[in-house]
Amino acid sequence: MDSNKLMDALGSFQQELPSEINILELRRSSVDDQQRRLRKLLKVSGDACERDFDRGQWQTFDDHTLVRLPQGAHAVLFHASGAVKLTSGLGEMESLFKEPEPKKQLVDRAEALLKTLGLHEQLGRREMLTFERLWQIKACAADRSGKTIEPVLCRAVGAFRHHVEGIPVLGPASVAVQLAGSGELDMISILMRSPEGETLERVKALHPERGARGIVQQLAEQFADSRGEIQFDCRDGMRFGYLSLPKRKTQRLLAPVYMATIDVTHDKERQGLVLAVRATEKSYLPLNPPGHESPPSISSKTAGQRCC
Amino acid sequence: MARFGVEGIRYFNHARAAGVSTASDLTYTFNRANGFDSKLRGAGHQRAFYWANTDCWETDIRDTDRGGSDRSWVDDVDLFWIETHGNHEGDGQARMLYDTPQTGWRTYSDQWQLGENWNAEWVMAYSCKTVDRNNVVGLWNIFAGLHIYCGAWDNMYDAWTTDECGEDVAHNLVHGDTVSHAWHDGVSDWAVDNHPITVCVGNAATWNNGNIRWDLSYLNRDHLWGHGNVEPDLPPSQQACILWRWSEG
Numbered sequence: 001m002d003s004n005k006l007m008d009a010l011g012s013f014q015q016e017l018p019s020e021i022n023i024l025e026l027r028r029s030s031v032d033d034q035q036r037r038l039r040k041l042l043k044v045s046g047d048a049c050e051r052d053f054d055r056g057q058w059q060t061f062d063d064h065t066l067v068r069l070p071q072g073a074h075a076v077l078f079h080a081s082g083a084v085k086l087t088s089g090l091g092e093m094e095s096l097f098k099e100p101e102p103k104k105q106l107v108d109r110a111e112a113l114l115k116t117l118g119l120h121e122q123l124g125r126r127e128m129l130t131f132e133r134l135w136q137i138k139a140c141a142a143d144r145s146g147k148t149i150e151p152v153l154c155r156a157v158g159a160f161r162h163h164v165e166g167i168p169v170l171g172p173a174s175v176a177v178q179l180a181g182s183g184e185l186d187m188i189s190i191l192m193r194s195p196e197g198e199t200l201e202r203v204k205a206l207h208p209e210r211g212a213r214g215i216v217q218q219l220a221e222q223f224a225d226s227r228g229e230i231q232f233d234c235r236d237g238m239r240f241g242y243l244s245l246p247k248r249k250t251q252r253l254l255a256p257v258y259m260a261t262i263d264v265t266h267d268k269e270r271q272g273l274v275l276a277v278r279a280t281e282k283s284y285l286p287l288n289p290p291g292h293e294s295p296p297s298i299s300s301k302t303a304g305q306r307c308c
Numbered sequence: 309m310a311r312f313g314v315e316g317i318r319y320f321n322h323a324r325a326a327g328v329s330t331a332s333d334l335t336y337t338f339n340r341a342n343g344f345d346s347k348l349r350g351a352g353h354q355r356a357f358y359w360a361n362t363d364c365w366e367t368d369i370r371d372t373d374r375g376g377s378d379r380s381w382v383d384d385v386d387l388f389w390i391e392t393h394g395n396h397e398g399d400g401q402a403r404m405l406y407d408t409p410q411t412g413w414r415t416y417s418d419q420w421q422l423g424e425n426w427n428a429e430w431v432m433a434y435s436c437k438t439v440d441r442n443n444v445v446g447l448w449n450i451f452a453g454l455h456i457y458c459g460a461w462d463n464m465y466d467a468w469t470t471d472e473c474g475e476d477v478a479h480n481l482v483h484g485d486t487v488s489h490a491w492h493d494g495v496s497d498w499a500v501d502n503h504p505i506t507v508c509v510g511n512a513a514t515w516n517n518g519n520i521r522w523d524l525s526y527l528n529r530d531h532l533w534g535h536g537n538v539e540p541d542l543p544p545s546q547q548a549c550i551l552w553r554w555s556e557g
Contacts (some may be wrong), residue, residue, distance in 0.1 A: 015529070050364070050532055074483055087493075092486045093522035093553075135498060139527070139553040141520050142445055149518055154553065159498040169470060172497035187493070198408055226330040246472050246497075259539070261500070268414075269393040269405055270436040271329040274467030274500060291335040291343055294360030295315060301363040 003216050009234040010212035010260055016208025017205050017240060022165060023284060024195040024242075024254040034082045035065060039189075041117070042067070042075060045086055048116050049185045053086075064247065083191040083247035088184070093139065095180035097153035107134050110177050113185060119175060124194055129175060155179060155186055162192045164242060169193065170259050170276075171244035193244050193251055200253060205240070205279045211258030212238060214277035218288070219262065222273075231265040243276060243285060255284035265288040311427070312387040312404050313347055313357045315364040316341035319358040320393070320407050322362065327415045328404055332444065333391045333430040334472040340434060341429040343475030344389050351482035352534070356385045364392070365410035375411075383426035386533055389474070394435030394460075396399040400446015402438035402459065417446075423453020423541055429530070430495075432458040432488050440503045444552045451550075453541040455526045458491035461554055462503035469500050478525070482533040488527040492555055505554040510544055 029037075035058075046053030056075075057068040065077040072089025111131060113121070120129060135157035142148040155178050162174035171191070177188035215238065221229060242254040255277040264271035276287045318337035323329045338360070349355055359368070369390075370376020372383075382388045393405040402417035417438075422428040431454065440446060441461040450457060464470075478495030481487065488506040495502045508526035522528055529539050 072484065075317060076483075077478070087485070091523065092489045093525060093528035093529050096522065132313075133498070133556055133557050135496075136557040137492065137553065137555045139522065139551065140444075141549050141551040143515055143518070143549045146445065147518065152520075152522075157498055157555075159557075170501065173499045176498040222332045223330075225324055226332055227324070228330040229325070230330050246469060247477075248472055261465070264332075266330045268395060268403070269329055270332055270463055271393060271397050272436060272463035272465035272467075274465050274469050276468075288335075291318065291471070292335070292338040294318075294338050295345075295358065296344060301359055301365070305479070 003220065003223065006216055006219070006232045006234060007212055010215060011209065011237040011291055013208040013238050015240050016210070018112065018167070019204070021167065021205055021256050022199040023141050023201040024164065025198040025200050026193050027196045029061065029082055031065070031079050034077055034079065037083055038065070038067070038075060038077050040259045041084060041086065042069070044117050045185060045188065048113065049088060050290065051088070051219045078247045080250045081191060081247045083189070083194065085154060085189040088186045090180055090267060093154065095182050095184070097181035100153050103134055106156040106179070107131060107158060109179055109183055110134070110156065113179065114158070114160065114175065118186065119190070126165045127194060128163045130163060131158060132173065133159045135159060151182070164195055164254060167256065168241040169244050169254065170239060171242040174244070189300070191247050193245060193254065195254060198286050203280050203282070207257055208238065208240070208258065211277055211279055213239070213253060215258065215260050215275050218275050218277070227255050228267065233265070234260050235263065236261055238293060240279060245285070256280060257285070257287065310353045310386040311356045312353055312380070312530045313340050313381060314345050314369065315390045317360050317361055317364050317407055319394040320405065322407045323405060323413055326413070329393070331405060334391070334466045336466055336468065337499070338389045339471035340474030341389060341391055343472060344446070344478045347475050347478035347482065357381060358423040361487040362408040362412070364406055366410065366412050366415040367410050369415055370419045372417045376419065378422065379426055382431070383422050383424065383428045386427055387430045387432070388428060389434070391434040394433065394438040396440045397467050400440045400443030402447060403431070404433065404435055404438065406525070415530070417450050421452040422450050429455045429538070430458065432477065432491060434464055436460055436463045437540070439507060441505065441554060444507055445550055447507055448509070448550050449482070451547065452544060455530050455539065455541070456487050456506050456508045458506050460503045461505045461516070462501050463501045464495070469497065470495070470502065470525055471478070482535055484530065484531060484535045487530045487532060488553060490495065490521045496555060501557050503555065505552055507550065507552045509547040510549045510551050511542055511546050512548040520551070527551060527553050
């Protein structure tokens with residue numbers, strides 16, 4: 001492994017680090033509170049796409065709430081994080097864009113829709129949402145003779161990043177709004193973990209070089225018994241920020257990390273990894289947890305048995 | 309309801325020891341596969357098989373006519389989920405790595421022929437780059453009745469940030485989303501660039517002299533059995549076009 005080259009890529013770190021960072025306690029919301037917020041979101045989203053989302057069938061399960069809405073729309077609320085996703089029920093290949101649109105125009109549309117939904121107004125004093133990335137979902141086709149049509153734009157997705165005290169909260173997109181061709185809302189997902197107000201500790205961030213070394217160390221361990229030429233790339237460089245765990249996981253506090261997306265090229269295979277290391281001396285979050293194993297109940301194929 | 313099968317490979321120590329690949333072990337293979345499996349079974353769908361690590365063989369997806377046993381495994385279920393390392397060949401064939409040579413270490417999609425007289429409607433491969441976006445027609449031969457191939461046109465990330473993807477895809481499927489949407493939405497968190505792509509075939513009415521009737525396509529119309537419409541199989545003689553849908557950021 002060429003760790004020097006990777007260290008260079010990780011070390012091209014541009015973010016300005018605060019001299020001290022707060023370790024923040026996160027707001028703990030009851031399911032009732034989360035459902036109240038979801039009702040508000042359904043109301044404004046329904047208004048935004050001229051649909052009646054006030055009426056719906058609500059079902060509460062242990063870990064999530066499901067709301068079935070008119071015309072195939074549905075919403076799901078994840079109790080562990082308060083994350084929500086609302087899907088409009090539009091057909092996958094319906095309401096396509098009539099022609100490609102400039103990226104700037106799509107971003108403007110996504111930002112305007114976000115404003116309509118009033119999400120900025122729900123943020124606390126030390127929080128903000130900024131545009132991060134535009135995604136486009138496209139489709140294409142070819143016939144038997146190899147004739148290929150021009151790609152069509154099906155959906156545009158504006159991804160936004162939540163910031164707390166000026167620090168981005170890394171992880172899945174904090175907010176993603178998916179637009180259909182008519183400009184209407186097709187999907188919105190929200191995963192924002194907001195602080196309660198309490199600062200648990202005030203700490204210094206580790207130097208970025210220590211973050212980079214931690215990431216290189218993890219890679220060295222993972223590829224310890226790989227013999228041969230392997231290429232590692234870190235196109236976006238290393239990032240610093242608070243971390244939000246995925247939506248089905250509970251989280252008690254916000255603490256900073258260094259994070260990097262690594263692309264690995266082997267002779268025949270490709271691989272992609274996202275690695276995070278703590279950016280503080282003390283460990284606050286369960287980073288890079290060990291993966292699950294296969295279910296113990298499954299039997300061996302060589303024993304000539306099927307699992308069920 | 310649907311019958312489904314799962315194959316997940318987390319460890320590649322045999323492939324590495326044999327000098328077949330330098331690819332490392334994966335970490336969250338079974339977070340995704342278990343999530344997919346439990347969500348579908350929880351909704352009443354029947355798991356036909358769940359093979360792990362060295363119990364996953366390249367012959368499971370290889371056509372019976374070509375010495376494989378797809379008739380007993382991948383082509384015996386409606387929906388098949390696989391996770392392993394992957395890539396594609398220069399001619400657009402998908403290629404995936406196994407950790408045991410039964411009888412090869414890799415599968416190549418020119419040896420797949422799914423859906424024939426059997427069952428396979430949908431294949432989902434959480435695996436890097438099994439579709440060449442510049443040569444999607446290289447996959448055409450796999451559609452012998454198969455409706456949609458769900459894969460990736462570049463890297464798919466193995467990370468704690470993507471460990472819920474399997475459960476998300478299955479959640480979407482059992483809540484009435486189309487199969488294509490379930491894949492795109494389920495493996496995307498709009499932060500990690502997972503490059504999902506769904507590929508299907510269509511008839512002459514769908515091709516419509518190049519003015520595609522997207523509304524008629526499997527992408528728009530196919531749902532998991534029990535959760536909405538499923539279009540009839542389209543035999544190769546009626547296939548006039550191949551269609552694909554992808555996300556790019």
